[in-house]
Amino acid sequence: MAEFALIESIRSRCAVVRDDVRLGIGDDAALLAVPSGNLLAVSTDTLVCGVHFLADTRPSDIGWKALAVNLSDLAAMGAEPAWATLALTLPSADARWVDEFADGFAQLARKHRVALVGGDTTQGPLSITVTVHGFVPPGAALTRAGAQVGDGVYATGTLGDAAAGLKLFLPPLAGEGAEGGKGQLLVRLHRPIPRIAQGLILRGRATSCIDVSDGLVADLGHICAASGVGAEIDADTLPASPALGAAFAAEDRRAFQLAGGDDYELCFTAPDAIAPTLQRELADSGCAATRIGRVVDGAGVQVRDASGNPLALPHAGWEHFA
Amino acid sequence: MAEFALIESIRSRCAVVRDDVRLGIGDDAALLAVPSGNLLAVSTDTLVCGVHFLADTRPSDIGWKALAVNLSDLAAMGAEPAWATLALTLPSADARWVDEFADGFAQLARKHRVALVGGDTTQGPLSITVTVHGFVPPGAALTRAGAQVGDGVYATGTLGDAAAGLKLFLPPLAGEGAEGGKGQLLVRLHRPIPRIAQGLILRGRATSCIDVSDGLVADLGHICAASGVGAEIDADTLPASPALGAAFAAEDRRAFQLAGGDDYELCFTAPDAIAPTLQRELADSGCAATRIGRVVDGAGVQVRDASGNPLALPHAGWEHFA
Numbered sequence: 001m002a003e004f005a006l007i008e009s010i011r012s013r014c015a016v017v018r019d020d021v022r023l024g025i026g027d028d029a030a031l032l033a034v035p036s037g038n039l040l041a042v043s044t045d046t047l048v049c050g051v052h053f054l055a056d057t058r059p060s061d062i063g064w065k066a067l068a069v070n071l072s073d074l075a076a077m078g079a080e081p082a083w084a085t086l087a088l089t090l091p092s093a094d095a096r097w098v099d100e101f102a103d104g105f106a107q108l109a110r111k112h113r114v115a116l117v118g119g120d121t122t123q124g125p126l127s128i129t130v131t132v133h134g135f136v137p138p139g140a141a142l143t144r145a146g147a148q149v150g151d152g153v154y155a156t157g158t159l160g161d162a163a164a165g166l167k168l169f170l171p172p173l174a175g176e177g178a179e180g181g182k183g184q185l186l187v188r189l190h191r192p193i194p195r196i197a198q199g200l201i202l203r204g205r206a207t208s209c210i211d212v213s214d215g216l217v218a219d220l221g222h223i224c225a226a227s228g229v230g231a232e233i234d235a236d237t238l239p240a241s242p243a244l245g246a247a248f249a250a251e252d253r254r255a256f257q258l259a260g261g262d263d264y265e266l267c268f269t270a271p272d273a274i275a276p277t278l279q280r281e282l283a284d285s286g287c288a289a290t291r292i293g294r295v296v297d298g299a300g301v302q303v304r305d306a307s308g309n310p311l312a313l314p315h316a317g318w319e320h321f322a
Numbered sequence: 323m324a325e326f327a328l329i330e331s332i333r334s335r336c337a338v339v340r341d342d343v344r345l346g347i348g349d350d351a352a353l354l355a356v357p358s359g360n361l362l363a364v365s366t367d368t369l370v371c372g373v374h375f376l377a378d379t380r381p382s383d384i385g386w387k388a389l390a391v392n393l394s395d396l397a398a399m400g401a402e403p404a405w406a407t408l409a410l411t412l413p414s415a416d417a418r419w420v421d422e423f424a425d426g427f428a429q430l431a432r433k434h435r436v437a438l439v440g441g442d443t444t445q446g447p448l449s450i451t452v453t454v455h456g457f458v459p460p461g462a463a464l465t466r467a468g469a470q471v472g473d474g475v476y477a478t479g480t481l482g483d484a485a486a487g488l489k490l491f492l493p494p495l496a497g498e499g500a501e502g503g504k505g506q507l508l509v510r511l512h513r514p515i516p517r518i519a520q521g522l523i524l525r526g527r528a529t530s531c532i533d534v535s536d537g538l539v540a541d542l543g544h545i546c547a548a549s550g551v552g553a554e555i556d557a558d559t560l561p562a563s564p565a566l567g568a569a570f571a572a573e574d575r576r577a578f579q580l581a582g583g584d585d586y587e588l589c590f591t592a593p594d595a596i597a598p599t600l601q602r603e604l605a606d607s608g609c610a611a612t613r614i615g616r617v618v619d620g621a622g623v624q625v626r627d628a629s630g631n632p633l634a635l636p637h638a639g640w641e642h643f644a
Contacts, residue, residue, distance in 0.1 A: 022361055026548070027465050028398040028532060029365035031458065034356045039344055042439060043351035044407040044453060048446035076350040085366040087409075087451040117364060120451070124370035129409040129442070129451035131366060136353065143349050210350060226349070 006098050006121050013102040014109055014116040021115050030117035038135040041079035045069045049126035059097045061190035063104030070132040071194035072264040076211040078142040078203025079134030081112045086119035087129040112196055142202055142209035144226035147269040151207055153231055153293040156198050156266045158241040159216055163260020164248055165189030181243035192264040197285045202268055209268040215259040217301050217313055220267055230298030236306045239290040269295055328420050328443050335424040336431055336438040343437050352439035360457040363401035367391045371448035381419045383512035385426030392454040393516035394586040398533040400464040400525025401456030403434045408441035409451040434518055464524055464531035466548035473529055473591040475553055475615040478520050480563040481538055485582020486570055487511030503565035514586040519607045524590055531590040537581040539623050539635055542589055552620030558628045561612040591617055
């Protein structure tokens with residue numbers, strides 16, 4: 001299968017029609033119209049085989065996740081997704097692999113009406129770089145800077161599932177019970193849900209926001225650094241899925257929740273005056289948020305047990321080259 | 323060197339201040355303002371070690387070229403460059419390599435006031451994906467569709483130098499005389515000049531345009547396919563640099579000019595009524611354009627000798643997975 005046929009297959013599988021795409025795939029560049037009164041939000045993320053996913057991961061899951069981790073960045077800014085480019089580096093022109101990959105990518109793209117507007121296919125070790133574009137009104141964007149002492153700290157959904165899923169996926173547990181609860185953990189690992197609707201609810205209202213990709217403590221630490229504040233997490237309040245509770249004992253569970261990456265939930269801060277309204281709206285959106293701590297004077301993240309005593313932190317979040 | 327330090331080094335070396343960057347590197351996404359009355363042009367290209375460049379290429383040259391091949395796509399659309407994202411996958415956190423890479427990237431970025439607004443660094447086999455963003459007024463963009471029967475076909479600068487440089491760079495010629503003319507061919511290979519100013523002259527006026535990245539015949543073939551026309555090239559009119567003429571005999575030279583990729587000159591079509599004006603303005607810009615053929619009825623590209631007889635084509639342009 002030649003490069004042209006690969007591109008054509010991806011293009012046709014990922015077709016999403018948008019008026020703001022004036023010229024799509026097939027020329028030297030796409031031509032796109034940003035609606036007036038909006039800023040453009042742009043983010044890019046790479047997935048490398050053997051680093052971010054294992055070689056035997058289903059191609060459709062890789063396609064989904066390559067887009068999901070990028071859309072999650074837009075969600076964390078409170079941006080509405082619009083367009084993506086896809087740079088796909090493949091060891092060989094495996095048409096079936098590419099078709100399945102494109103189907104997974106397209107499944108998520110259609111859900112959020114994301115048009116694939118350009119890309120590049122090259123021969124080389126398997127990796128995928130996606131760049132996403134979205135819209136956000138000036139002043140409404142959620143950044144990492146803005147958390148105020150006294151704000152509550154919140155997390156959407158549940159934490160730790162993806163890291164637990166990875167543990168199940170890796171030897172020696174691999175293959176054990178993909179049914180039931182364990183299957184749900186694997187789905188969290190392979191098919192993360194970018195919290196787009198929740199970011200749109202929070203924008204212009206939360207004081208800061210980040211997506212939990214590297215682990216809660218590490219990512220909340222980024223908010224603290226950017227905002228010039230500290231934060232305390234109450235370990236016993238961290239939201240856990242029933243599947244996580246069923247599959248792992250308390251200590252493992254807590255480590256996954258505090259340091260496990262890849263959940264792609266939103267961690268945000270908000271003043272008490274608006275928090276109940278935000279929590280109600282988030283619950284109505286199908287993804288409730290839990291209060292997990294508070295913003296304090298100082299720097300860095302502290303974790304406390306039910307009695308308020310500091311807990312030692314599990315290993316830090318994901319760091320390349322560490 | 324940890325990931326954070328790598329990113330900080332790249333960020334500081336690539337600092338370009340622009341008012342339209344409302345939020346740059348360091349949050350979940352960049353926030354950018356497209357000037358009103360403009361479309362956004364977006365393009366992405368990947369360079370893979372061992373495929374698009376050799377492992378012993380200077381890091382600064384790789385940095386320059388990774389941006390240049392992308393800016394060349396904006397040039398071919400007649401777009402004015404504004405922003406770039408950089409996804410850098412590295413086998414190890416080699417600080418010196420990264421610094422030199424960033425310096426080469428920044429050298430070209432500063433020339434065109436391109437702000438680096440985001441990116442990702444990951445561990446894996448060396449490859450670089452850049453996504454560039456530029457502005458173009460609606461209706462003025464140069465596309466591949468629009469060549470009219472009777473138009474002249476033109477090329478900026480000179481053709482074949484980069485392919486000749488690659489030949490010199492590869493064994494058994496590697497190391498021979500990087501001085502003088504051969505050095506100039508290597509510069510064309512390693513430090514291509516995106517024809518941004520020339521694209522801006524042509525926009526709204528040329529009937530079609532493409533950058534010569536895969537080889538003249540292949541790229542002009544894309545114009546023909548998109549425009550529903552054919553084209554004839556007069557082989558003896560192809561612009562050659564003195565260095566190319568000095569280093570290679572006529573037959574090799576012609577093959578490089580017709581099928582060699584990586585020159586990143588612009589190939590465009592224009593009606594005779596405006597061609598002299600365009601050619602004068604391009605010459606004044608420091609990069610003259612040569613008339614190399616004409617648009618004809620039919621399909622595909624034919625090459626003719628000085629007597630008008632068809633020439634057999636050299637091997638086709640660059641095609642991955644071919």
